[in-house]
Amino acid sequence: MAEADPQFPAENSTMSENEAQAEAPRRKILRRVLTIVIPVLIAAGIGAWWFMGQGxxxxxxxxxxxxMVSVSAEVGGRVTEIYAKDGQQVKAGDPLFQIDKEPYELAIADARAALARAQANVSTLSNSADLSGADIAAAREDIAFAQSRFNRQQALMDKGFTTRADYDAAQHAVQQAREELRAAQARQTAAQAQLAQGSAVPGENPGVAAAKAQLAQAELNLRRTTVRAPMNGQVSQTDRLQLGAQVVAAVPMLDIVAxxxxxxxxxxxxxxxxxxxxxxxxxxxxxxxxxxxxxxxxxxxxxxxxxxxxxxxxxxxxxxxxxxxxxxxxxxxxxxxxxxxxxxxxxxxxxxxxxx
CATH class of the missing domain: 2.40.30.170 (Efflux pump adaptor protein, beta barrel domain)
Known part of the structure; x- marks a missing residue:
């Protein structure tokens, strides 16, 4: 009997049914409210998101x-020194790697020798006999002497006291002396032309100027054997740069990231x-x-x-x-x-x- 289900009074059952009947309208109202409010909230959220996204x-x-700049050498040669490593930060002008200097030092020596030869040629031409006018003066003396002899032969020829052969020889001597004068004048003009100074390089002999330009180019190539950073940045992609590697001009060897x-x-x-x-x-x-x-x-x-x-x-x-x-x-x-x-x-x- 103790384990039997408890028996509730009949009044309690009647009260529960009354409460259920009273709760049903409230649930219907809540359901209607939620049916209206939830879509409104969703629409409001979408609208807020849309308006916030405007602009x-x-x-x-x-x-x-x-x-980023790819760095390459302006001259070719063998790499003898590497100053920069991958990931290293450098400033503009810092050395990155070194190319063998010896061939370019020899080129400077050869250019200096060429400049010395050009200067010596100018000195020789300045002191030459063709430029001094001595040959021209001697040719004019020869013309005067030959003309005097020809005049005497012509006078004797008019009187019949000389031969035709002597007369022709005196006339030929005058013509030969005049040709020698023209040759001496041509040699002087040529010597002056070799010493002439063009308008492009005033005050300097063209041969000497060309030798100086060759020397300047050789010195520039020597300076270019030290490859320097063109800007501030971080060194990257140095795997192509190895000691002893042969560098070709204008071929990138590393990069610098600014x-x-x-x-x-x-x-x-x-x-x-x-x-x-x-x-x-x-x-x-x-x-x-x-x-x-x-x-x-x-x-x-x-x-x-x-x-x-x-x-x-x-x-x-x-x-x-x-x-x-x-x-x-x-x-x-x-x-x-x-x-x-x-x-x-x-x-x-x-x-x-x-x-x-």
Whole structure:
């Protein structure tokens, strides 16, 4: 009997049914309220999100960029010293590597010898007999003597006291003396021409000027054997640079990344450019550093789409052309100093505030 179910009075059952009947209308009202309120809240949330998104343009097709210079030697030769290592920060003018100097030192010695020969030639020509006019004076004396002898032979010929052979010999001597005068004058003109000074290099003999230019070129090539950094930055890609390697002029041997030229290249859809202008504020988030947000501004909008600057631009003059939304590169200047290292090529997300 103790384990039998308890028996409740009949009044309690009647009260529970009354409460249930009273609760039913309240539940119907609550259900109707929720049916109305929940869609309203959802619509309000969507509207708030939409309104908050107005005035901003975002893209995750963005990358960190830094100016980069490929360094090559201006002269060829064997690498004898390496001063810079991969990852090392350098300043403009710092030596990066050294090319063998010996061949270029020999070229300087040869150029100096050529300059000495040119100067000696000028000195010899300045003191030559052709330039002094001594041969011209002697030729004129010979002409005077031959003319005097011819005059005597002509007078004797008129009187019949000489032979025709002597007369012709005296006349030939006059002509020969005149030819010698012309030859001496030509030699003097040639000597003066060799010592002439052109308008391009006034006050200096052309031969000497050419030898000096050759010497200057040899000295320049010697200085170029020390390859120096063209700008401040970080050395990279030095795996091609090895001791004893043969360097060919104009072939890149390493790269220098300018750390103070960081910017972001964001590729926006062409439909997003209507309200975008240079100077508008930008927020940059870097994928590699979650939670890091950098302030910046739109520096410039590209002059063409990415496809226009590709190696093989798309050819759309066909009947089966499909219109594709193009991307335009936008340069974003970073205004904040990042506490984390910005590496060229890192992915980023960019949000432009077009209301400002």
């Amino acid at each position: 901003t343009i975002s893209t995750d097709n963005a990358f960190i960029k830094q100016d 750390l103070d030229s960081t910017y972001v290249e964001a590729n926006f859809k062409e439909t997003d450019l209507d309200t975008m202008q240079p100077g508008q504020p930008v927020e940059v988030e870097i994928d590699a550093y979650p939670g890091v947000a950098l302030k910046g501004h739109v520096e410039s909008i590209g002059a063409g789409t990415g496809s226009e600057f590709s190696v093989l631009p798309a050819q759309n003059a066909t009947g089966n052309w499909v219109k594709v939304t193009q991307r335009v590169p936008v340069r974003i200047a970073v205004d904040d100093n990042s506490q984390r290292k910005l590496i060229s090529g890192l992915s980023a997300s960019v949000t432009v505030n077009t209301e400002d």
